[in-house]
Structures are given as structure tokens and as C-alpha cells.
Amino acid sequence: MRRRAAAFRRRAQRQRDDGHPARKRPAFRLRPLIEVVGDGMDKRILLGCLSAAGMLLLFGICTKLFGLDARQAISTGFGPIPAIDVFAALVAMGLGGAIARHAHFRWIALLLMVAMWTLTLFTVVSMALPDSPLPMRSMAGALKYNAVAIVLTLAAAFGGALLGERLARRRDGLSMR
Known part of the structure; x- marks a missing residue:
């Protein structure tokens, strides 16, 4: 059971590191708005x-x-x-x-x-x-x-x-x- 959970975490981390489009799209769209309104103002x-x-x-x-x-x-x-x-x-x-x-x-x-x-x-x-x-x-x-x-x-x-x-x-x- 632990091996499956560890393998799943590693695969999820690889997808984030490899530039998985599902992970990058929302952050990319919000970046200009955050620069003006959010913490980056x-x-x-x-x-x-x-x-x-x-x-x-x-x-x-x-x-x-x-x-x-x-x-x-x-x-x-x-x-x-x-x-x-x-x-x-x-x-x-x-x-x-x-x-x-x-x-x-x-x-x-x-x-x-x-x-x-x-x-x-x-x-x-x-x-x-x-x-x-x-x-x-x-x-x-x-x-x-x-x-x-x-x-x-x-x-x-x-x-x-x-x-x-x-x-x-x-x-x-x-x-x-």
C-alpha cells in the first residue's frame, strides 16, 4: 500500500515538474491579475x-x-x-x-x-x-x-x-x- 502511494506521489511530482498543462494553465492565466491586484501589487x-x-x-x-x-x-x-x-x-x-x-x-x-x-x-x-x-x-x-x-x-x-x-x-x- 505504501509503495503505491509513494509511486503515485512521485508520478504526480514528475507531472508537475515536466510542465503538465493541467497544472500550468490556471497559474499562467492568473499571473497578470495577481500582479495588479494581489500580493504582487x-x-x-x-x-x-x-x-x-x-x-x-x-x-x-x-x-x-x-x-x-x-x-x-x-x-x-x-x-x-x-x-x-x-x-x-x-x-x-x-x-x-x-x-x-x-x-x-x-x-x-x-x-x-x-x-x-x-x-x-x-x-x-x-x-x-x-x-x-x-x-x-x-x-x-x-x-x-x-x-x-x-x-x-x-x-x-x-x-x-x-x-x-x-x-x-x-x-x-x-x-x-
């Missing part, structure tokens, strides 16, 4: 996320204090373009990218902006009163009304993260990834 990425979110909060507070929140949007035929918010996304994600110095932060910056827009739109729709403008009473209407602003802030966030990462890597003499 660099602390610089976390600091970049926190600093980018803090800068967005700081920009929001400053625009509210200076009374620029209602007058900042540029009206176009496609919808309003919030110039200060687009600039804030560019600068905040640029700072986050410079701190993170990692290519994964670009995608995290996009996810951060998607989360901000989701929370903003949910809040606007949930607080809408019966006498509110029609686009602000439903999520589809709010998305349609703010589509240009959403796309521009997402593009600015990605571009800012990319520029911040590249500038920080160039300054430190690190290779580009």
Missing part, C-alpha cells in the same frame, strides 16, 4: 491611486470654493464639456502616473475615473426631483447628456497617467515598458 501603484484621488478631491474643492462649478462647462452641440474637470483629470492622473511609474496604472486610472463618473451619475439621478430636467431623471438620459464629458475625462486620465509615468521614468533613467 507594487506600493507605488497604491500611492499613485491615492494621490490621484486626492488631487481630484482637491480640484473639486477648489472649483467649489471659487464658484467655478456651475460656469465651467463649455456648451457644444454634442453636450457640455467641463474644461476644468478634464484638466483636473489630466493633472491628477499625471501625478499618480509619476508616483506609480508603472504601466498598470494607466488602466487603474481609467477604472478610477469610471468609478468617479458612476458615482456622480448615480447621485445625480437618485437626487433628481420631478421638476428636474428630463435628461437627469434617468441613468440613460444622464449618460447621453454627459457622454462627451465622460469620454474626454477618460481620455485625459489615460493620457495623464501615460505622460506622468513616461516623465518619471525618463527623469530616473529607467527603461520604458
Whole structure:
């Protein structure tokens, strides 16, 4: 009985060592996800996320204090373009990218902006009163009304993260990834 169990263990170990495809497939698929989210997450990425979110909060507070929140949007035929918010996304994600110095932060910056827009739109729709403008009473209407602003802030966030990462890597003499 012991010989069979020992032979089975040796055969299982050989299969693991020989690169048995059933053993390697799940670990290979999870490797990129673990690098971003799991134990392998660099602390610089976390600091970049926190600093980018803090800068967005700081920009929001400053625009509210200076009374620029209602007058900042540029009206176009496609919808309003919030110039200060687009600039804030560019600068905040640029700072986050410079701190993170990692290519994964670009995608995290996009996810951060998607989360901000989701929370903003949910809040606007949930607080809408019966006498509110029609686009602000439903999520589809709010998305349609703010589509240009959403796309521009997402593009600015990605571009800012990319520029911040590249500038920080160039300054430190690190290779580009």
C-alpha cells in the first residue's frame, strides 16, 4: 500500500515538474491579475491611486470654493464639456502616473475615473426631483447628456497617467515598458 502511494506521489511530482498543462494553465492565466491586484501589487501603484484621488478631491474643492462649478462647462452641440474637470483629470492622473511609474496604472486610472463618473451619475439621478430636467431623471438620459464629458475625462486620465509615468521614468533613467 505504501509503495503505491509513494509511486503515485512521485508520478504526480514528475507531472508537475515536466510542465503538465493541467497544472500550468490556471497559474499562467492568473499571473497578470495577481500582479495588479494581489500580493504582487507594487506600493507605488497604491500611492499613485491615492494621490490621484486626492488631487481630484482637491480640484473639486477648489472649483467649489471659487464658484467655478456651475460656469465651467463649455456648451457644444454634442453636450457640455467641463474644461476644468478634464484638466483636473489630466493633472491628477499625471501625478499618480509619476508616483506609480508603472504601466498598470494607466488602466487603474481609467477604472478610477469610471468609478468617479458612476458615482456622480448615480447621485445625480437618485437626487433628481420631478421638476428636474428630463435628461437627469434617468441613468440613460444622464449618460447621453454627459457622454462627451465622460469620454474626454477618460481620455485625459489615460493620457495623464501615460505622460506622468513616461516623465518619471525618463527623469530616473529607467527603461520604458
